[in-house]
Amino acid sequence: xxxLFSDFGLSGPYIGQVKAxxxxxxxxxxxxxxxxxxxxxxxxxxxxLLAAYDDVFPAGxxxxxxxxxxxxxxxxxxxxxxxxxxxVGPDNGLxxxxxRRAAPATVWExxxxxxxxxxxxxxxxxxxxxxxxxxxxxxxxGRERAGLAEPMPHxxxxxxxxxYIDHYGNALTGxxxxxxxxxxxxxVGGRELARARTFGxxxxxxxxxxxxxxxxxxxxVTGGRADRALGLGVGTPVTVIG
Amino acid sequence: xxxLFSDFGLSGPYIGQVKAxxxxxxxxxxxxxxxxxxxxxxxxxxxxLLAAYDDVFPAGxxxxxxxxxxxxxxxxxxxxxxxxxxxVGPDNGLxxxxxRRAAPATVWExxxxxxxxxxxxxxxxxxxxxxxxxxxxxxxxGRERAGLAEPMPHxxxxxxxxxYIDHYGNALTGxxxxxxxxxxxxxVGGRELARARTFGxxxxxxxxxxxxxxxxxxxxVTGGRADRALGLGVGTPVTVIG
Amino acid sequence: xxxLFSDFGLSGPYIGQVKAxxxxxxxxxxxxxxxxxxxxxxxxxxxxLLAAYDDVFPAGxxxxxxxxxxxxxxxxxxxxxxxxxxxVGPDNGLxxxxxRRAAPATVWExxxxxxxxxxxxxxxxxxxxxxxxxxxxxxxxGRERAGLAEPMPHxxxxxxxxxYIDHYGNALTGxxxxxxxxxxxxxVGGRELARARTFGxxxxxxxxxxxxxxxxxxxxVTGGRADRALGLGVGTPVTVIG
Numbered sequence: 001x002x003x004l005f006s007d008f009g010l011s012g013p014y015i016g017q018v019k020a021x022x023x024x025x026x027x028x029x030x031x032x033x034x035x036x037x038x039x040x041x042x043x044x045x046x047x048x049l050l051a052a053y054d055d056v057f058p059a060g061x062x063x064x065x066x067x068x069x070x071x072x073x074x075x076x077x078x079x080x081x082x083x084x085x086x087x088v089g090p091d092n093g094l095x096x097x098x099x100r101r102a103a104p105a106t107v108w109e110x111x112x113x114x115x116x117x118x119x120x121x122x123x124x125x126x127x128x129x130x131x132x133x134x135x136x137x138x139x140x141x142g143r144e145r146a147g148l149a150e151p152m153p154h155x156x157x158x159x160x161x162x163x164y165i166d167h168y169g170n171a172l173t174g175x176x177x178x179x180x181x182x183x184x185x186x187x188v189g190g191r192e193l194a195r196a197r198t199f200g201x202x203x204x205x206x207x208x209x210x211x212x213x214x215x216x217x218x219x220x221v222t223g224g225r226a227d228r229a230l231g232l233g234v235g236t237p238v239t240v241i242g
Numbered sequence: 243x244x245x246l247f248s249d250f251g252l253s254g255p256y257i258g259q260v261k262a263x264x265x266x267x268x269x270x271x272x273x274x275x276x277x278x279x280x281x282x283x284x285x286x287x288x289x290x291l292l293a294a295y296d297d298v299f300p301a302g303x304x305x306x307x308x309x310x311x312x313x314x315x316x317x318x319x320x321x322x323x324x325x326x327x328x329x330v331g332p333d334n335g336l337x338x339x340x341x342r343r344a345a346p347a348t349v350w351e352x353x354x355x356x357x358x359x360x361x362x363x364x365x366x367x368x369x370x371x372x373x374x375x376x377x378x379x380x381x382x383x384g385r386e387r388a389g390l391a392e393p394m395p396h397x398x399x400x401x402x403x404x405x406y407i408d409h410y411g412n413a414l415t416g417x418x419x420x421x422x423x424x425x426x427x428x429x430v431g432g433r434e435l436a437r438a439r440t441f442g443x444x445x446x447x448x449x450x451x452x453x454x455x456x457x458x459x460x461x462x463v464t465g466g467r468a469d470r471a472l473g474l475g476v477g478t479p480v481t482v483i484g
Numbered sequence: 485x486x487x488l489f490s491d492f493g494l495s496g497p498y499i500g501q502v503k504a505x506x507x508x509x510x511x512x513x514x515x516x517x518x519x520x521x522x523x524x525x526x527x528x529x530x531x532x533l534l535a536a537y538d539d540v541f542p543a544g545x546x547x548x549x550x551x552x553x554x555x556x557x558x559x560x561x562x563x564x565x566x567x568x569x570x571x572v573g574p575d576n577g578l579x580x581x582x583x584r585r586a587a588p589a590t591v592w593e594x595x596x597x598x599x600x601x602x603x604x605x606x607x608x609x610x611x612x613x614x615x616x617x618x619x620x621x622x623x624x625x626g627r628e629r630a631g632l633a634e635p636m637p638h639x640x641x642x643x644x645x646x647x648y649i650d651h652y653g654n655a656l657t658g659x660x661x662x663x664x665x666x667x668x669x670x671x672v673g674g675r676e677l678a679r680a681r682t683f684g685x686x687x688x689x690x691x692x693x694x695x696x697x698x699x700x701x702x703x704x705v706t707g708g709r710a711d712r713a714l715g716l717g718v719g720t721p722v723t724v725i726g
Contacts, residue, residue, distance in 0.1 A: 009651025072682030167251025322537025440556030
């Protein structure tokens, strides 16, 4: 299974051109859109999302993981094998949390280059063909490295910020709920929020946080949009109390 | 064929995780996105949409039908067989119109539970696997009931409200056009609109209503957006004149 | 391979109903979403997009190309064969640039009609089945014509306007970069922009133009949105200097 994680947007011509590469080379492999709207140009927020949402996919899954504001500059193209799953994309921090949490991760620099490599769309020209080769069962088209060039040791294990606003206006933090005290309160947007189990428990308009279905601490408002009600966006800091 | 009808949003990680379940269990069954943006948390509006848009799909189609603001509370998970098509989702009114218009519908409560059931994402954990089982040709994983627990008898057969705003700004009502007088006018947003056959017939900027390609009465403005021109949104009431 | 190019929107029920036609008739043919958000009701902007984004697809690709504000009026439904690729949609200018750049193009009027043809959704009822027939290897279901009824000779070979705003806020022009002088500057939104190779070369906040990965001249701002920074939208004129 190939899983797409990017900031390309579902609309527009980018995801389609990537999928066309798969349709030509590995037409029978399922391709799943996970995130096409990871925060644009923000590999740090994306790193915490990717490391939270990969767990539900089976071993052997190949992630096309591309949030690449430095496309065309010197950052390395890499392949990471972590806990049985493959990740293909730029070495700019996007895979730093995946690699850190694995035991251990193996990293290859992609040294293969396509006959035609555009300056601005390595997703289509370089990363998608590399994903397709892995899906064909080929070896990583590159050389093994000791680790990521950009492991981002200064990034925390869990990020006390909003990393994504979803379709309902819920605000996902970069913190795994399991790392927080059971009765922790989260201070965000000038409010202190208690924990709840799910949406149905509280009266309409209540703001709360809960462990979402992929394990992240998430902020929500029953019957409303937390982003608007609390003034939240990607990058808004969160403070853990208790 | 599996058809997705939900308020999950096309972007973000929800639809992808549902499709990953199908890719693992029934990888060769086509999966069609019908609505990923049914009105959020509004099973009533969704019920009229679902009952209008299912007709174009062949017998044997399985609808993943999930608009589920009460996830994690006591509402039943159900499977409905109506006019040869299957519907899997919460018993919260979303399937009330489908069941009412069928002759007759058969209802099962889903009693099967997955090894891991999150509190907030039954779409992925419960409903998607139930859909996949039906797609494999298995019997409904539950027990037959006399009918829906929430048949919503107080909901009208046709809803004189806006139930959806589409990509062009057209406003779909919950009324089947065939139930309206041929020369009916619709009063909405302070205007009275006459019927037209299609967009090409009227000068630019004209507001009108017409029978859309799925049978609903729909309000449009030639060369413009009806939602903005007339101030329409989901829930705006419509009055039939004549 | 079937490629979808339309203004139907990815959300809502339109693309899904088109794909359901393919799932029934040609379930094993890959279907790629290229643009579902071509400028709404604007076949002129769409014509320059389509003619720029078709090149990356192999011979034999069938484009479902439908931007059709005149649906239900007298415009012809056509099939165009240009440089080995097929295009199915309305003869309203949308395929004018594709046909003009081919050497030469062959055109058929679609004379086949389905048992049920709605007044407003020929994409589902007429064009999608015609695409499916071509994907089955059948001959075009119509009669050959000398050319398009609407070849739009007054439209320029390259359009000095913004034809699309992408997910990042980048503004695509209708001009092929290869037709511009190497050192050309583009005047747009009250600014004069120099050419750059890609995003990584300039300090954050810099506005520039570059040849995008499909060959169009595109306007961007490093680390920002060109549409907001420069006040650009579909239709904004661009002037080439030098």
